Amino acid sequence: MNPPRILALLPFLAKGALSIEIFRALRARGVEITVAFCRDESTALEPDAMEDFKATSDLIDLSTMGTGPKRLQLIQDLIVHRKIDLVLQVGAVELYHLLPYWKERLPDLRIADILYNEFGHTLNHFLYEGCIDAVIVESDYMRDFVRRSSGQPDRRIEVVHSGVDLSDFSPADGDGRDGSRLKVGYVGRMSDEKNPIGFIELAERLGRLNPALDFEMFGSGPDAALVEGRIARSEMASRLKYHGFVEHSRDALRQLDVLILPSKFDGRPVTLMEANACGVPVIAAAVGGVPELVSEGVNGFLIPPVETERIHGQLSQWQAHLPSLEALKLSARAYAMQYFDREKMIEAYADAFSKVAAGS
Amino acid sequence: MSESPLLSYIVLSYNYERYIGKTLQSILDQTVQDFEIVVVDDGSIDNSVAIVSAMADPRIRLFVNEKNIGGAASYNRAVQEARGEWLVNLDADDWIDPRKAEIQLQAVSDDPRLDIIGSYVAFYDENDLPHPSADALEQSVNQPHDLNLVDTWIGANYLCRSSTMVRASAHRRIGLDDPAMVRAPDYELWTRALRLGCRFTVVPERLTFMRLHSRGVTHADPIGTLLEMGYAMQRNLVPLAEARSLFPSITRIVGWVGRHASLSRLRPLQAHRLIGSFMQSTPVADFPQFVALLNDASAHPELTGIGQRSLTFIGPGADAYLEVGKLLDDIKAYTEARDYFRKESEGWERRYAELAQAHHEQSQAFAEALKRGRGLRSIPRRVLSRLIRILKK
Numbered sequence: 001m002n003p004p005r006i007l008a009l010l011p012f013l014a015k016g017a018l019s020i021e022i023f024r025a026l027r028a029r030g031v032e033i034t035v036a037f038c039r040d041e042s043t044a045l046e047p048d049a050m051e052d053f054k055a056t057s058d059l060i061d062l063s064t065m066g067t068g069p070k071r072l073q074l075i076q077d078l079i080v081h082r083k084i085d086l087v088l089q090v091g092a093v094e095l096y097h098l099l100p101y102w103k104e105r106l107p108d109l110r111i112a113d114i115l116y117n118e119f120g121h122t123l124n125h126f127l128y129e130g131c132i133d134a135v136i137v138e139s140d141y142m143r144d145f146v147r148r149s150s151g152q153p154d155r156r157i158e159v160v161h162s163g164v165d166l167s168d169f170s171p172a173d174g175d176g177r178d179g180s181r182l183k184v185g186y187v188g189r190m191s192d193e194k195n196p197i198g199f200i201e202l203a204e205r206l207g208r209l210n211p212a213l214d215f216e217m218f219g220s221g222p223d224a225a226l227v228e229g230r231i232a233r234s235e236m237a238s239r240l241k242y243h244g245f246v247e248h249s250r251d252a253l254r255q256l257d258v259l260i261l262p263s264k265f266d267g268r269p270v271t272l273m274e275a276n277a278c279g280v281p282v283i284a285a286a287v288g289g290v291p292e293l294v295s296e297g298v299n300g301f302l303i304p305p306v307e308t309e310r311i312h313g314q315l316s317q318w319q320a321h322l323p324s325l326e327a328l329k330l331s332a333r334a335y336a337m338q339y340f341d342r343e344k345m346i347e348a349y350a351d352a353f354s355k356v357a358a359g360s
Numbered sequence: 361m362s363e364s365p366l367l368s369y370i371v372l373s374y375n376y377e378r379y380i381g382k383t384l385q386s387i388l389d390q391t392v393q394d395f396e397i398v399v400v401d402d403g404s405i406d407n408s409v410a411i412v413s414a415m416a417d418p419r420i421r422l423f424v425n426e427k428n429i430g431g432a433a434s435y436n437r438a439v440q441e442a443r444g445e446w447l448v449n450l451d452a453d454d455w456i457d458p459r460k461a462e463i464q465l466q467a468v469s470d471d472p473r474l475d476i477i478g479s480y481v482a483f484y485d486e487n488d489l490p491h492p493s494a495d496a497l498e499q500s501v502n503q504p505h506d507l508n509l510v511d512t513w514i515g516a517n518y519l520c521r522s523s524t525m526v527r528a529s530a531h532r533r534i535g536l537d538d539p540a541m542v543r544a545p546d547y548e549l550w551t552r553a554l555r556l557g558c559r560f561t562v563v564p565e566r567l568t569f570m571r572l573h574s575r576g577v578t579h580a581d582p583i584g585t586l587l588e589m590g591y592a593m594q595r596n597l598v599p600l601a602e603a604r605s606l607f608p609s610i611t612r613i614v615g616w617v618g619r620h621a622s623l624s625r626l627r628p629l630q631a632h633r634l635i636g637s638f639m640q641s642t643p644v645a646d647f648p649q650f651v652a653l654l655n656d657a658s659a660h661p662e663l664t665g666i667g668q669r670s671l672t673f674i675g676p677g678a679d680a681y682l683e684v685g686k687l688l689d690d691i692k693a694y695t696e697a698r699d700y701f702r703k704e705s706e707g708w709e710r711r712y713a714e715l716a717q718a719h720h721e722q723s724q725a726f727a728e729a730l731k732r733g734r735g736l737r738s739i740p741r742r743v744l745s746r747l748i749r750i751l752k753k
Binding site for chain 2: 066067068069093094096097098119120121122123124125126127149151
């Protein structure tokens with residue numbers, strides 16, 4: 001079966017976006033992919049210029065194509081001209097309403113929507129789901145959500161478990177630990193749903209109970225100033241450092257003994273997988289698809305950030321017996337190698353796209 | 361103490377031991393002294409009750425809830441206990457200007473049709489200092505909003521409860537707070553009052569001093585707030601807009617909810633039915649029944665489809681949206697063209713000014729030479745040849 005010719009619709013081009021990584025990897029395997037994006041978000045996010053796609057005329061900037069019927073026709077012409085088999089909707093909110101019109105005009109065209117979490121543009125998905133052939137999700141949690149929320153009988157859902165580059169994300173050499181002091185960290189976007197303030201509050205409570213803990217925070221985002229201000233006023237300011245944006249999350253994760261993931265809601269958080277790949281166990285809130293990623297005692301624990309005593313107990317146990325922490329770190333890495341392998345993810349995406357395009 | 365005082369202050373107390381003394385003292389210091397103070401403590405675990413009890417003024421009537429029943433239910437208890445002609449709200453962490461009641465009563469005397477009178481407010485932090493965001497907040501709230509208009513209430517509540525004085529007879533007519541509501545019971549009460557014909561005004565003076573804490577109840581739960589405000593609009597504003605033939609206001613309500621950032625945090629079914637509920641008059645008795653209606657696809661099943669159809673009117677696919685998009689594209693193109701030609705024009709102007717300056721200098725040199733009587737020979741050769749070039753042109 002020949003791989004399908006794909007048109008991927010993106011809202012903007014953000015550096016490090018999982019979808020772009022997938023398209024690059026598939027392109028390297030000979031899959032023909034055209035990427036179309038709607039707007040420039042470079043003032044808010046580090047952009048990926050996608051020069052590789054541009055060089056072969058496989059990158060289309062829709063912001064120059066107007067917003068009305070002209071855009072509908074131009075993209076339709078593109079679909080016909082490039083003999084596109086599969087349109088992938090990857091969060092381009094501005095284009096949802098065009099999907100049914102392409103489907104009406106080109107009935108053989110297959111359309112798949114990739115949904116990473118329950119919020120944001122998913123509401124549009126359920127408005128236009130009648131013209132969408134399949135939904136691709138990353139977790140069993142999202143599969144159940146789509147199944148529950150869909151008004152379509154026999155809604156087709158493909159689950160592709162995402163992963164990370166295990167050679168890029170690998171453990172640091174040596175632990176560099178200062179006695180039994182532990183480094184507890186937050187790595188991620190500074191935004192309300194990821195709950196960085198929850199981490200700071202937890203750090204304050206843990207810090208009072210346990211003087212041999214240090215806290216590190218990495219990442220940027222809309223709440224960065226709020227986080228900075230909150231830390232400046234914190235009693236734990238001397239032991240809680242905020243490092244801001246990091247070029248590569250691996251460099252942040254390798255500094256930690258344990259990653260705290262206090263999210264209020266989440267899909268399949270990449271940071272968790274990256275942490276495990278770097279040999280860092282996690283203590284995560286059991287929200288969204290997170291419980292699918294954590295095997296208790298193997299790569300971390302599911303504990304909400306408000307349960308200070310339980311987290312304190314776990315950290316103290318490691319401090320009292322450091323070999324148990326070392327064993328957990330090895331086990332976290334092994335878990336990542338088994339379940340969070342990016343190569344397997346790429347295979348699975350290629351397979352899912354082919355199946356959806358073939359209608360099989 | 362009068363059995364039927366002019367004013368009944370309603371103070372809801374819950375763990376504000378640090379502030380409630382100042383709150384009550386600001387009432388005792390009022391220029392209008394015909395009042396009672398109904399304090400309802402909702403099971404504080406700090407020393408609030410002891411502080412209130414220690415204030416030896418017979419006009420203070422303290423009611424302590426046996427268990428915590430929430431803000432709305434506590435408010436209802438206070439309203440039922442109050443005996444005054446006017447109910448005056450003041451939260452246990454806020455305080456008021458000594459002339460507040462006097463000024464608000466003067467407003468009633470000027471317009472006896474009034475039922476609900478608010479005041480402008482000033483925002484303070486936990487330490488009695490002006491709140492860091494006070495300017496921005498006050499600029500939004502302290503405006504001459506006409507609270508008797510439906511549009512003023514779409515997605516906004518400019519009436520701070522702590523600033524209000526409510527005619528007791530009107531309150532009895534409109535009913536109590538919905539005890540199941542946590543995030544926006546005031547908003548529901550005010551919009552219900554509007555629907556049932558109450559008249560509002562706000563005295564344009566900062567007479568109420570409100571304390572803002574770092575994390576307020578309303579902002580802690582945007583989804584709950586959206587649902588409660590949605591309920592209030594569906595129950596009160598939509599029927600009133602319809603009765604007044606304000607149909608564009610209904611589209612504004614749908615637009616406000618449809619573009620709300622938290623709408624996508626609802627389950628899709630809930631979100632679609634919420635929109636649908638504005639478009640079809642479905643009577644509901646209270647907030648829990650409204651939530652049940654949104655969650656149950658089999659109750660009024662048509663609500664889901666109506667909501668979906670209505671959403672597309674305000675989404676990116678709607679013609680109006682597309683036209684605006686085209687307009688914005690055109691404006692962008694025109695602006696770019698304008699900036700380009702402005703830059704070019706400035707360049708031309710600069711070159712002209714340089715040439716004019718050069719011309720002026722040469723003319724002067726020429727005139728100087730003639731004046732000295734030495735004719736053209738006195739002009740430097742360089743200037744002369746340039747002058748000849750210009751004249752040839």
